[in-house]
Amino acid sequence: MINEWFHTAGTLARDGFDSVVDARIEGWAHTGFRSVTLGDASGLAVPSAPAGATAEDRLPTSVDLPAAGVERVIVPLAGETFTVDYTLSDGTTGSQELTGRTSVFHGPADCLYLPTGASATLSSPAGRIAVAEAPTEETRPVQFMSAAEVPVELRGSGISSRQVHNFATPAGLDCVKIIACEVITPGGNWSSYPPHKHDEAIAGSESRLEEIYYFETAVSRGCRAPAEADPFSLFSTYSSAAGEITTSATVRTGDIALVPFGYHGPLAAAPGYDNYYLNVMAGPDEERVWLISDDPAHGWVRDEWEDFEFDSRLPYETSKEK
Template identity: 80%
Template sequence: MINEWFHPAGSLAREGFDSVVDADIDGWTHTGFRSVTLGDSSPDEQHPTAIELAAAAVERVLVPLAGESFTVDYTLSDGSTGSRELTGRASVFHGPADCLYLPTGASATVSSAAGRIAIAEAPTAESRPVQFLPAAEVPVELRGSGISSRQVHNFATPAGLDCVKIIACEVITPGGNWSSYPPHKHDEAIPGSESRLEEIYYFETAVSRGSNAPEAADPFSLFSTYSSGAGEITTSATVRTGDIALVPYGYHGPLAAAPGYDNYYLNVMAGPDEERVWLISDDPAHGWVREEWEALEFDTRLPYTGDSAGSAAADSETSKEK
């Protein structure tokens, strides 16, 4: 079925959350995702200022999407309690935000006067300590080159938070650029070469920075997946803010940000392999394009920060390999 694994904004709303991805979705096992709008964030709707995350056998990473500040009051499985303030951002296109890791078995109350927050999840019985990662310490990577330039926030990859299973990052793709390219997969266990990982894509879109768009502008991007030996899948979707694409297996990419419209996606990955590692295999028909990047300049619109777009920051890692 075409777009069987694609879920438009609002279609996964449940229990006060804007979207929920968990094992209630048939065929979904290793990853989870929640997003929620809190407080006075929308002129058209009223939202509660707090929401509960029930204790469950999942580890969680909380990352603000938009809003100035959030309070997370939590109770761990041993009964101990704590509280952490998270500083947010104007939007997902304004650089990283603070992040918080909560171990398996923890419950929490998340509150904000006005904001939106995402929660990445993965089932696990193994525990890690609570971890706070301030925005200033989130590893920022400038990946690709030319029209494949994009900005990656590696907040919950092995370079960031020490999770048991979760591998999560944010990717900003300026208008007219391609991301999740070349198409690649991670659905086989090949030691040292490929790992088995489910993947969630949560999307947001916006008028490109500096553009003088009319009020009727309708930001969008294009996203696709296709089959591999691990299973049949076809996604060919126009994506907008709040949409979610699930990738249980198969090749995924490209994500193409339409000219004039920037794209953001939050990836959550986890799988059955013992080692927490992201290893991919390019589609052999398209992997050769990586060699072309070496002769191209990186897109000077990036990185996007809290103030404005600009040239590559000196402390950002630049990678043409991934």
């Protein structure tokens, strides 16, 4: 079915969270994701709220993450301050303050890694926060990474220029399974391109990874859009030998695309509208590594990047106002 693996904002709302992806979705096993809006949502740069709520509603200022057999990475999406109070599986307790950002288009934010078996309470007077998850029985220590420590990568060139925050890739936090990053694509540019896949275990060239895309969209920096402007992007997936999948979707803030297998990309940010997505990946392979195979029909495009200049609009940083 077309868009079988695509979920519009609010359709995955559950248990006080704006969205929840976990093994309760049929055919999904290796990754998880949660997003939640806390407190006064009216002042957030890109507001969202659970189904039935509006941006003007004052929501609960805290939400609980129950203990479970999953490791977690917690990252603010929008809002100034957040507190994570946690209890580890051995009874050890702790608390970590996280500094957020104006929006996901204003540079990286602080993030926190919690090992499997931990429970936590997330609190903020006004903010939105995301949680990446992956089942595992192995443990790692609690890890804090400040926004200034997040590895920022400028990838591609020309209209394929994009900005990547590698906060939970192997270059960032030491996770057991989770590979997570944020990608900023300015209006008119393409990312997740060339289309690629990671659904076979081929030593040294491809790894098996489920992937979650959580999207946000906004009017591009410097544009003076009318109040009725409707930021959007386009996203697609298509089948590989591992399975049949077809996504051909218009994406907006809060939408989620799941990629259990198959080729995915491109993400095309419409002119005038910037795109953000948070990727969460994990899989059954023993090694935590992101190895991909380009669609043979399109992989040649990478070689063309050397002939174009990188988009001067990037990087998007916290200090730059929209």
